Amino acid sequence: MRGVGLLGVAAAAVLVLAAGHAPAQSGKTRGVTATEIIIGMHTDLSGVAASYGVGSSNAMRMRFDELNAQGGVHGRKIRLIVEDNQYQVPRAVQAANKLINRDNIFLMAGALGTPMNNAVLPDQLKANVPNFFPITAARQMYLPFHRLKFSGGSTYYDQIRAGIVWMVANQGKKRICTLYQDTDFGKEILEAVQDQTKAMNLPLIETATNKPADTDFTAQITKLRAADCDLVVLGTIIRDAIVPYATARKMGWDVTFLGQSANYDQIVAGAPGGVTEGFYTMAGTVLPYRDTASPTVVAWMDRYKERFGSDPNIGAVYGHALADQLIFAFDRAGRNLTVDTLIAAMESIRGYRDIFGGPVASYGPDKRQGSNESFLYQVQKGRFVQIAGPVNYGS
Incomplete structure (x- = not known):
């Protein structure tokens, strides 16, 4: 060269x-x-x-x-x-x-x-x-x-579909809900949840929305908890991933949360007080430590x-x-x-x-997306730990 x-x-x-x-x-x-x-x-x-x-x-x-x-x-x-x-x-x-x-x-x-x-x-x-x-x-x-x-x-859409596949296969999730921003970004997450639950013949139990600047998620978490979800898929970014997760835990609701690459930031994993411990997210790359x-x-x-x-x-x-x-x-x-x-x-x-x-x-010549594979991470002791991957929703 x-x-x-x-x-x-x-x-x-x-x-x-x-x-x-x-x-x-x-x-x-x-x-x-x-x-x-x-x-x-x-x-x-x-x-x-x-x-x-x-x-x-x-x-x-x-x-x-x-x-x-x-x-x-x-x-x-x-x-x-x-x-x-x-x-x-x-x-x-x-x-x-x-x-x-x-x-x-x-x-x-x-x-x-x-x-x-x-x-x-x-x-x-x-x-x-x-x-x-x-x-x-x-x-x-x-x-x-x-x-x-x-x-x-991989896209948000790819990541969420792959994540749901993994959660159903490995953790037996059946009652899937979603909390997403009322934006074009959030609606892409909603579409991924709708398409994957339909493909797996699972019901989409409940949905809730938020504005990007929202700081109080009590109403949304209360609504989703009442629906008895066992998986909450997030169409949120950083702060609006941390706050609803912490709100659920404060309310004593230990449901599984699943995010995507907009949540894959050390700010989320290292949130003060360890409030995001146990949080799952999909991402299309590797954050090195x-x-x-x-x-x-x-x-x-x-x-x-x-x-x-x-x-x-x-x-x-x-x-x-x-x-x-x-x-x-x-x-x-x-x-x-x-x-x-x-x-x-x-x-x-x-x-x-x-x-x-x-x-x-x-x-x-007809392929403009480099990869649709994703990795699954969980927050453990303030850092992202890889749980599975690479995976995609076709696997």
Whole structure:
């Protein structure tokens, strides 16, 4: 591989198509010069999801800078331009417009948030700017099919369906309920619960909803408890996962709760007073802990902390993994880097695995989701412990 240095996780992938054989675009490719590739990212650096945005953008920048210090990829260095969307749709649209129309980016990578991506994507795709590995597990990130949309891992929908399969098979759950945000995100969880219970000929016993900013879940938990649920599936994020779980325990209700990757954050596992002990969640990746991580991951953690002054979080895991996968694709695309050659490179990837031990990802001409496999975790002594995986709802 010419001038790309250590690709780490890329070494695990087997490629079946030489991307250099793909048809090239005519004329000059936006965001690509003889010496540079320009990547854009709109994310939350100062709003309610800043822990994800700061961690992911830091890790991406670190990975690209390390590559650039080794000479870049095929003689080109990668320049990452990050705009703060504050986890607000209008700001995301404004940020994307700047990135696409003023900064002339080659592609968008790691854009944070379902509603933000949904708002930006129509104009972005019209401008022929690919969307790579957005930091959201919504199905819209690869459905409906579009040649410019690539999503790395399992969706909320995949995770919940797989989690219900496991809970029924391994814990005998039969009375399933759900508590979900009254948002597009929450409704995707509801749809997953409805589809999986129907597929297993189980009733959906009861549902309850909340607003993202709710802080009191007494009414919802009382309603679900009265329905005698034995599994509560959560379509919530961080705080609105911690509070209902703690509320149920305070009320003396020891029902099983099952979340998804929006709950898979050390903030949840390490909630004060151990109030989330026993909480289950599905996720599409692995959150490393220093005492169990591989030497490669420990070295990455040390470099991150030395540079940014804090330990890497799950956002940083996402950022490193997606940046590394992009570098791999750039290398395979060859010196003639265009949108077409990059897509051909992505479509050729088989068997990619990140350094953290996440699911194997593969793509193809009609496949834009790298993997639909998930892992099941439980909070034990303030950390996520893997219980099962990788699993999917077809298994």
